[in-house]
Amino acid sequence: MTDAELELYRRVDEVLYYVWDPIGVARSPAARNEYQGYLPEVFSMLLQGADASTIAAYLDAVATDRMGLHDQGQHSKRAAELLLDWKTEIYRSR
DSSP states (O other), rough: OOOOHHHHHHHHHIIIIIIIIOOOOOGGGGTTTTTTTTHHHHHHHHHHTHHHHHHHHHHHIIIIIITTOOHHHHHHHHHHHHHHHHHHHHHHHH
């Protein structure tokens, strides 16, 4: 991975855990790896140029289909927009 990709990967991990956090485990250090199974897909989507709606749809599907939660649409969209903001910031500064 390039330095920029590694930085983006780390930010995706942080956003999924601290911001998206659909099951509310961000305050538990023991659950730090809770969302890492979704990290490679979200990272790949960002590298491939996915937009916020596409990323949010994936996150929402994870929350509803895999975790059995209620619709997380707006919350997932905010997380996706933050991920895209991070991508823009990381690649702008390189």
